[in-house]
Amino acid sequence: MSNMPCAPQCLQRTLAAAMVVAAAASATCDGARAEYPERQITMIVCFPAGGGTDIAARLINTSLGEALGKPVIVENRGGAGGNIAIAAAARAGGDGYTLLVCSSAYVVNPSLYAHAGYDPYKDFVPVMVIGASPNVFVVPAQSEIKTMPELIARAKAHPGRLNWTSPGAGTTPYLAGEVLKLRTRISMQHIPFAGAGPATTAALAGQVDLYTANIGSLMGAIDAGKLRPIAVTSRERWPDLPDVPSLDELGVKEAISDTFQGVFAPAGTPQAVVDRLAKELTLILNRPDIREKFVKAGLPVVAEGPEVFRARIAREVPRYKAIVDQAGLKIQ
Structure with missing residues (x-):
């Protein structure tokens, strides 16, 4: 028998086997991604129970859990104007199992606090603006x-x-x-x-x-x-409060503002996960029963997806910085 090195045919068989293994591994990874979520998801809310942010989260968490096939629970972490919850969500990492639900405080705090502890552009991926009023x-x-x-x-x-x-x-x-x-x-x-x-x-x-x-x-x-x-603080009288004047109507100019409630994912969350969340949230927020609940809660549904939400953040961070600077409101 020959002790010569493996012939070219042997090398080809080895390469073919390696390709099969790689393909199987890839399929396994794809299967794992397709199975998201595999466990419970936590929505960290940046204010205590009972406020507008908490209400917004609790109007969608059950429906989102049903759509994803795994429970979505709400965890309130109030304090420091929302910064405690934002920092906790950022530390959780981008695996798709921790989400942040926060108000417009997200775009205000980086200018208001000397040490807010996060970058509004880099530390989170915007998923969905739920509503605004x-x-x-x-x-x-x-x-x-x-x-x-x-x-x-x-x-x-x-x-x-x-x-x-x-x-x-x-x-x-x-x-x-x-x-x-x-x-x-x-x-x-x-x-x-x-x-x-x-x-x-x-x-x-x-x-x-x-x-x-x-x-x-x-x-x-x-x-x-x-x-x-x-x-x-709307430009005109709000439909639900037709007898209540706006500040602008009363002669208090340049005082128009609103509060949005949004869903964020920590930086590093896979794009496929962000897309899935945005898709399911869009479907949920367009359901007549859900929209009616939000209207009754005084928060009309906006349902702005990731790109529109990103543009809102880019627009509002400098806007509120100008107000904070003008009023001298910096918090150390």
Whole structure:
């Protein structure tokens, strides 16, 4: 028998076997990707339960879980104007099993906080803007203040005596309040809370003179007569509050703002996963029953996909930076 090295035919057989193994491995990987998700998905919400961001997450998590075939749970991590949740989601990594649900605080915090702890352009992939609506200024039902002009007049007569609150520093309602102070030259003391839930509780108890928050989180209390709306931050009157004037209508110019609620994925999340999430969320948000629930919650569905959402972020980060810089609101 010959001890000569393997003939060319032997080499060809070896290469063919290697190709079969590689193909099998590729098929296995493709199969693994196709099976996403293989386990539970967590939505980290950047504010406590009861606020607009929490409501938005809970209106979609069950339907998203049904569409994906695995549970999607909501985990609230309030604090630091949303930065605690944002940092937690970023640390979770881009495997598709942790998502962030956050409000416009996402585009505000990098300018407002000296150390927000994330890059709004690089650390997350925008998946979907769920909805957006303006902010509203309200007073407790038992308040003697009936209108925004009355509040402004009282604040001017007693500088620094009135207090006000918001869902927290970094939120667009907080900036709406600061813009109101800036444009009308009034002085009020801001009382910080960790989210819309505890802030709303304080307003209902009459512990603050003025409260500003996203309309979606307050419509229930407004409809029940527990809070009195005195102005909205939309360009025109909001359909659900036809008797409430806009700040622009009252002569407070350059004070238009809204709050969006969006879904983000940590950087590094596979594009196929982002595409799947965007597809399922689009289908869910276009369902009549889901849209009706959002309308009742005061958050009309927007359903802006990844590219449109990315453009919104690019537009709003510098916009709110200009407001923060003008008002001198930097938080160390």
